[in-house]
Amino acid sequence: MLLETAEHIKVKWTQQIKDKAEMLGFVSCGVAKADFLEEEAPRLESWLNNNYHGEMSYMANNFDMRLDPRLLVEDAKSVISLAYNYYQNLDRNPDAYKVAMYAQGEDYHFVVKEKVRELLEYIQEEIGEVSGRAFADSAPILEHAWAKKAGIGWVGKNSLTLSKQKGSFFFLAELIIDLDLEYDHPIETDHCGKCTRCIDACPTEAILPNKTVNGSQCISYFTIELKDQIPTELKGKFDDWIFGCDICQEVCPWNRFSLPTKESRFVGNEKINQFSKNDWKEITEDVFKEIFKKSPVKRTKYDGLKRNINFMN
Template sequence: MKNLQTYSHLIKQEAKRSGFESCGISKADFLEKEASNLENWLKNGFHGKMNYMENYFDKRLDPRLLLDDAKSVISLSYNYFPKELQNNDTYKIAKYAYGEDYHHIIKGKLKELTFFIENLIGQVNGRAFVDSAPVLERAWAEKSGVGWRGKNSLLLQKNKGSFFFLAELILDVELAYDNPFKADHCGTCTKCIDACPTNAILPNNTIDGSKCISYFTIELKDEIPTSMKRKFEDWMFGCDICQDVCPWNRFSKPHSEEKFKPHPDLFSMSKNDWQEITEEVFQIIFKKSAVKRTKFAGLVRNISFLKD
């Protein structure tokens, strides 16, 4: 029987072969440090009207409540930085939503990785997560040595920046565990805090989600408060401001995922084109995109808010 170090090495090797840029492994146990942080974040109302964040409090902190006899958490990152960007003089969407919805693409890769692990080790019970379940993905990535959390609360890597998705595999087998990432390479830099037009970035790597442009343009189903007028800097779905100004993102390299490429018409749309968008055009440009989360009516609402 191979030792745990060998298993972990082979899993990381396979993860990279599958397209994941980074892979770290940590022991599945209670996230003690995160418990008070999450409790305070919710008490302060930083989740706004995202009431689902109040659910499954215990499961968010303990993967053993998500999978019986969980022993290991594999944390992975997947690059989405695009080769080409939208023009500056148009309404913008976050780069992660340029192409097809990442949930489906990465979930498929996690299934393949689980199959590889079963062939390597034998019978394994596991659950795969891609930003759609009560898992504190950045905490696990940090604990698994993948990177550190910046002042904008996003996970950062020295040689890659922050334009990547995070995903997890929770397994009921022991593996060799990586050391947590403890260094903070943001130093005294406050570029993300200074650039946020809605003052959503607070001290101590905390985001007031109820003030974030992404919250208003994606999560909020009500009318956008008039107090936010002229603060969105032309973002109609999501926001990349705090990432665009981050010095570490000068190391971002274009992804090689064919399915993340946008519909050709995305880059030719002017502000006027967006203001006159029809549901038919919406369905064509965003056929399999995460932008569909906000639905046609939601995107129209956002565009109207920007143009008034």
């Protein structure tokens, strides 16, 4: 009888958490047992050995921590995986350089993490002494692996989490806590089937077989992560992307089900999409600071964005 009662409490707590996550604006919330990611270990090791991380040296750090959430949160029991929609119907100037959709509005690191922390505070208020940490692309966590384990989606050929109902234009975040909950079942079926649209559309051939992306060949890597000059042999292959790239998502059939985000802070600055190419070429540092003061685009700094724009010519 006690076991039944304990199980009933876990189910109740899990549902309370999912209901609160929905109230906070998350479009999906799933729970997985905080355990070692055994299947991911050889994949991660191979990816690093092939130098697919390029100059992103931080990806090689904390190898064990990436695979075991119990090294991030002492006595961790559950990984709550969360998805937050950022899709927009963008009205882009056809004669313009392009900024990835996720970077149109405010920096998601702050917007989403704030909501994950709010969820943790709710759990502590409603359930009691629960220890945990909130993450939004801010720690060594294999977020797509956890999203799959939590039943949010499957990993597509472009290595992103895909959902039949929601596509892939969503941020992933995690809340790792020392509380036992009811665990969701992973989505085992790969609904990509024989489709290869993302592989075929990638201009730099960064998407490899076996759901692997050579990060060091991705347009997002070249326009954001790379600090040196972009290799000249890539001239003409960026399809006008000057910060990030959405090509593999734009061609994905599952994204026809994407709905516009309800988060006003992610809605783009109209100036970004109405600029002509000439406007971009003439952008000053003052204009850059004004338009991108709360944006992820700040990461490239003014000189980095100018480098990307100049590379297009």
